[in-house]
Amino acid sequence: MNLADRNFFKQNATELAPKLLGMTLCHVNSKGLRKTGIIVETEAYMPDDPACHASRGKTKRTLPMFEEGGMSYVYLIYGMYYCFNIVSGEKDSGQAVLIRALEIPDHSHAKEAAGPGKLCRYLEITKEQNGILLAKENNxxxxxxxxxxPFEIISAPRIGISAGKEKLWRFYIKNNNSVSKK
Incomplete structure (x- = not known):
């Protein structure tokens, strides 16, 4: 699969979320340092889902979610933690996949990226990366x-939300120690 091909990201978030597991997320920070981690946990958010930011329509905050799949959607929670999402689906569909946890290649920072806020802090992802196309030229x-x-991927209820918890749209790699919560 060619990740430069945006068609990969045009599938629904519920289809894309498990396919992102095992891929490496890369970010080059403002100092030119490349940081990476293997995606080990994701959550899907669909437009008709009460837990999805886009379910209430377009707002200044949610505009990236209405772009064509392959864009980033970064937002702040609790006034202190950034969360990184990959927009999925066709333009104007309002869906995304939250990246919940990464496995750090050298394992010396095993728990530093086990959670959406932690992985953004580890990779140094901020609002500066909101609404950009995932591409090397965008760092x-x-x-x-x-x-x-397929047997290595677990589907479970999403966590950290109050509505739509019953949906089995959280995906993680079985027996992986970097998953945020089992």
């Missing part, structure tokens, strides 16, 4: 990494 991109078998 934020995905690379193919680990090829997973």
């Amino acid at each position: 934020l991109w995905l690379e193919n990494s680990v090829k997973l078998q």
